[in-house]
Amino acid sequence: MSIQQPPDHGATTFESPVSSTGAATVSNGAQSKKQPPPEKPSDVRRRSHIILAFWLIVLCLGLPIWWRTTTIYRADLPVQEMLDWADGKACRPVFPLRISIQANALQEQEAQNLLRLTQHALDDLNDFSGHHLRLQLAPPAATENHDSESVLTIRLVPGDTTTAKFDPHEPMLDITYPPNAIPSPTSSSSSLATYVAGQLRSTFAEEQATISHLLSTNAIPSEHRPQGLSPDVSESLSKRTTRSVKYAPTYHLTFSLFTSGPLPSSWDIDGAINEYMKPVLDVLSPIHNFTIDTQVQLYAAPGVHSQVLNKEDLSSFINAAEWPLSPSIGGAPTINFIVFVGNQTIAAPSQGPGEGDDAPGSASHSWLIPQWGTVYLLSLPDDTTRLSSEALKQPLLTFTSHLLSLTGTPQSGSLPLRLSTLARIRSADLLLRASSTLGSLARLALALPSISIPSRVADGVSKTMHHLRLACETLGGPEGLAHARIAEAEAERAFFEKSMVGQLYFPDEHKIAVYMPLLGPVAVPLVMGLLNELKAWRKRRREAAEQGAGKKKE
Amino acid sequence: MDGAKVTPGRTAGLYVGAAVLRLAIFTLLPGLPDLLTGRVEISTPVTSFKRLQEGLFLYNHNVSPYDGGVYHQAPLFLPLFSLLPSFASLPIFTYLLYIAVDLLSASALWKIADSGEAGSSALFTSSRREKRWSGFVIAAVFLFNPFTVATCIGRSTSVFTTCAILHAIAKAVAGAPLGAMVALSFASYLSMYPLLLLPPLVLLCYDRQRPERATKSSLQFAGICASIVAGVVAILFQMSYFITGSWEFLPSTYGVQLTLSDLAPNVGLWWYFFIEMFDSFRSFFLAVFWLHLSSYVGGLTVRIRRQPLVVMTLLLGIFAIFKPYPSISDTSLFLALVPLYRHVFPLMRYTFVSAAVIMYASFLGPAFYYLWIYAGSGNANFFYAITLVWGLGKSLLVCDLMFAVLRDEWEVERPEMAGKEIRQI
Structure with a gap:
């Protein structure tokens, strides 16, 4: 032990409490410092063993454990491909829209000619290559029924004047034309063809604008990007986007009945939803899933008590502190539909343009709260105890139309057309979203070389790309939408992998802060002990060599 | 204190006195046992009596005791405690069991003290060995130590580990290596960490072999001892497997100690550290903490080769500071062995400081815990700071x-x- 060691031998961790004899007891000034007696060889050997015992643990157990527990697993990601998707190089979103024309009253050749002219007129009007309308002649046999392959069927019917009317239940456009409007086979232009082209163009203008708005806000190279979106169009589009709820695969619909007094205490909401809302929910089901719950709250005080509600009052009408409106249940965003039974009315000018429902019957009963839901004011006779399904008809119809605008459905055109447009917009939106998520993930993986990438993420990425490819091929159709939905969900899951998010803000420099406080103090005695021991060993060897040399000399 | 003749009467008096004290507390202060059972200083997730009862209830209803993740103790406790009359109706039998275990520990300690191993081992004889306390005094110090009494009243199952360790040492000192190894296997089976005491214990057994049947080769001796421990532990594991019907008990008992999955506060240093730890470094630092705990074994054993009992005492002190779920029961075991070194007390330099720090921490610890958990006027740092002081006092000692x-x-x-x-x- 170190008690007898020469001064240049430092003490190892364990030897620290043991000290050497005080050579300081110098009684005689002339006497120089007393040297401690030489160390015994057994003590020297023992000290080496102690140091060895510690270092063996560090080297044989510590290092392998350190290596095993801190190596970062990085699954291989097809980074370049992912970036290609994000830059729009992998897929060019093209929506070939087939429109069939039923012209049973026309001769085959006349119809062909009209079709050719209309297509010319359309091509002249269209400036966006991604959104392409292609006309085709429906076989005469297929009368009356809508062809499922095409998005819109135009029925040309002879009549007195040129009119256009949408069928309310089927994606059909009835166009009547005067007999003299049929172009002759030789003519290069026709008023009817121009009219039809103009009708089609205005029908799809909104969809086209929306999709080009989507593409322009995403990182799509400029050659695919449509030109000439006027600022006001794009402004109204972004306004509509801000009004609609953020896209989610599932929405949670909450129907709440708030009454200012004790009555009505029950409502036939089940029947009303089944009757008035279910059809629209069914149509929306390829795009969104919906979960529904309902609640009734009596004696609910609104946030504003004035009899007539001004526009300013509407925003504070919801009594967020007392009404049990949970922001979101189980991760899905909630859309709230509130029927408030009371005697308050909305002041007429409060109805802003484009805000709320403009139907004359319900003009002053309801308003839409962007990204949140709808409030409907219902005034009832005082003694109503149960709201019947009929009484709920008007509120629910309002809610349905608001639900459509909250989900981002375009506003023009007939309902079937609006819904199919919504499906196309959604597929484009999801495709772009998933692509940009992939791009972010790839950039993240490149930017942080120390982040771990679990194999689940790699799985998610390959699934995403598979479905993206399929979606890109079948864009515009129902499978395209389904694939885009899967791709988006997988991409989100891969990006928000739990173990990666935690490491996102963990730069390498922090590792010093992690390792140093504990391992630093531990390492100092270990390393110092080893160094001292090595020094002593070298000194002993040198002395032994000198002694050997001296002996040889003798 | 020493020199007094130890008569059988005095021996009996000591044991009866300790037993009566404990019984009196159990019966006269019926609220105290449950209060102490809930204290974090006494009950850790791996020794708590409450959790034992939960496991026992599940076991008696033919559900795996490890379902629910509450019970983290060895499976063999379950048949032992279900043999006793139900705790709810006749708690006296449980009390008597705990008192008996304490008395058994004291008798083992008495034997160790009387052997004189602390003063003069096979390879070393202290010049001061004459100045020592008798076994009676040392057993009395153990039995009336407030930490020991509190552990017994709190019915922490660590008393069984304490008893097994003390018996392992007593057997080794008495020259019975087989008994020592079996006792150590039981201790390791119950709490895992006593396995680290194997090297000094083997040396102690080797030094104290009876001359008539001594194994000369130290390596051979160590090999035999290690295989005895491995065999006994394997048998215990096999029995546990038969009792619980699966190997589920391994991750639930030893896995919890290794991975510190229950971060309930205790008087140790681990829980706070691992609450704050980054998840990606958790496994690494778990390994570092365990390596730190076990790294002392080799160095100390080599350094104080001539006095293996000292090594075991120091290691028990280090374990009481640095093990994952320490409680005051570990400290009481360390404090039970310290009086064996009465002859070196005059050489100690900081007795006053360390005694003062330990007492300071043991009074302020509960107060700070109360401030944090019940009064809400403190936070976790309060309690952790006082456990640091507690650890400091013990490491000084x-x-x-x-x-x-x-x-x-x-x-x-x-x-x-x-x-x-x-x-x-």
Whole structure:
């Protein structure tokens, strides 16, 4: 032990409490410092063993454990491909829209000619290559029924004047034309063809604008990007986007009945939803899933008590502190539909343009709260105890139309057309979203070389790309939408992998802060002990060599 | 204190006195046992009596006791405690069991003290060995130590580990290696960490072998001892497997100690650290903490080769500071062995400081815990700070004892330096 060691031998961790004899007891000034007696060889050997015992643990157990527990697993990601998707190089979103024309009253050749002219007129009007309308002649046999392959069927019917009317239940456009409007086979232009082209163009203008708005806000190279979106169009589009709820695969619909007094205490909401809302929910089901719950709250005080509600009052009408409106249940965003039974009315000018429902019957009963839901004011006779399904008809119809605008459905055109447009917009939106998520993930993986990438993420990425490819091929159709939905969900899951998010803000420099406080103090005695021991060993060897040399000399 | 003749009457008096004290507390203060059972200083997730009852309830209803993740103790406790009459109706039998275990520990300690191993081992004889306390005094110090009494009243299952460790040492001192190894296997089976005591215990057994049947080769002896421990532990595991019907108990008992999955506060240093730890470094630092705990074994065993009992005492002190779920029961075991070194007490330099720090921490600890958990006027840092002080006090004591023992060795080597001031160079 170190008690007898020469001064240049430092003490190892364990030897620290043991000290050497005080050579300081110098009684005689002339006497120089007393040297401690030489160390015994057994003590020297023992000290080496102690140091060895510690270092063996560090080297044989510590290092392998350190290596095993801190190596970062990085699954291989097809980074370049992912970036290609994000830059729009992998897929060019093209929506070939087939429109069939039923012209049973026309001769085959006349119809062909009209079709050719209309297509010319359309091509002249269209400036966006991604959104392409292609006309085709429906076989005469297929009368009356809508062809499922095409998005819109135009029925040309002879009549007195040129009119256009949408069928309310089927994606059909009835166009009547005067007999003299049929172009002759030789003519290069026709008023009817121009009219039809103009009708089609205005029908799809909104969809086209929306999709080009989507593409322009995403990182799509400029050659695919449509030109000439006027600022006001794009402004109204972004306004509509801000009004609609953020896209989610599932929405949670909450129907709440708030009454200012004790009555009505029950409502036939089940029947009303089944009757008035279910059809629209069914149509929306390829795009969104919906979960529904309902609640009734009596004696609910609104946030504003004035009899007539001004526009300013509407925003504070919801009594967020007392009404049990949970922001979101189980991760899905909630859309709230509130029927408030009371005697308050909305002041007429409060109805802003484009805000709320403009139907004359319900003009002053309801308003839409962007990204949140709808409030409907219902005034009832005082003694109503149960709201019947009929009484709920008007509120629910309002809610349905608001639900459509909250989900981002375009506003023009007939309902079937609006819904199919919504499906196309959604597929484009999801495709772009998933692509940009992939791009972010790839950039993240490149930017942080120390982040771990679990194999689940790699799985998610390959699934995403598979479905993206399929979606890109079948864009515009129902499978395209389904694939885009899967791709988006997988991409989100891969990006928000739990173990990666935690490491996102963990730069390498922090590792010093992690390792140093504990391992630093531990390492100092270990390393110092080893160094001292090595020094002593070298000194002993040198002395032994000198002694050997001296002996040889003798 | 020493020199007094120990008559059988005095022995019986001591044991009866300790038993009566505990019984009196159990019966006269019926609220106290449950209060102490809930204290974090006494009950850790791996020793709590409450959790034992939960496991027992599940076991008696033919559900795996480890379902629900509450019970983290060895499976063999379950048949033992279900043999006793139900705790709810007849708690006296449980009390008697705990009192008996404490008395057994004390008798083992008595044997260790009377053997004189602390003062003169096979390879080393202290010049101060005459000045020592008798087994009676040492057993009394153990039995009436408030930490021991509190552990017994709190019915922490760590008393069984304490008893097994003390018996392992007593058997080793008595020259019965087989008994020592079996006792150590039981201790390791119950709490896992006593396995680290194997190297010094083997040395102690080797040094104290009976001459008539001594194994000469130390390696051979160590091999035999290690295989005895491995065999007994394997048998215990097999029995546990038969009792619980699966190997689920391994991750639930030892896995919890290894991975510290239950971060309930205790008087140790681990829980706070791992609450704050980054998840990606958790496994690495778990390994570091365990390596730190076990790294002392080799160095100490080599350094104080001539006095293996000292090594075990120091290691028990280190375990009481650095193990994952320490409680005051570990401290009471360490404090039980310290009086064996009465002869080096004059060489210790910080007895007052370490005694004061330990007492300071044991009074303020509960107060700070109360401030944090119940009063809400403190936070976790309060309690962690006081456990740091508690650890500091114990490490002062460990270091001081080590210093005194080494100084004692050195004075034997160089008698002319006895009593002189020393200085580290």
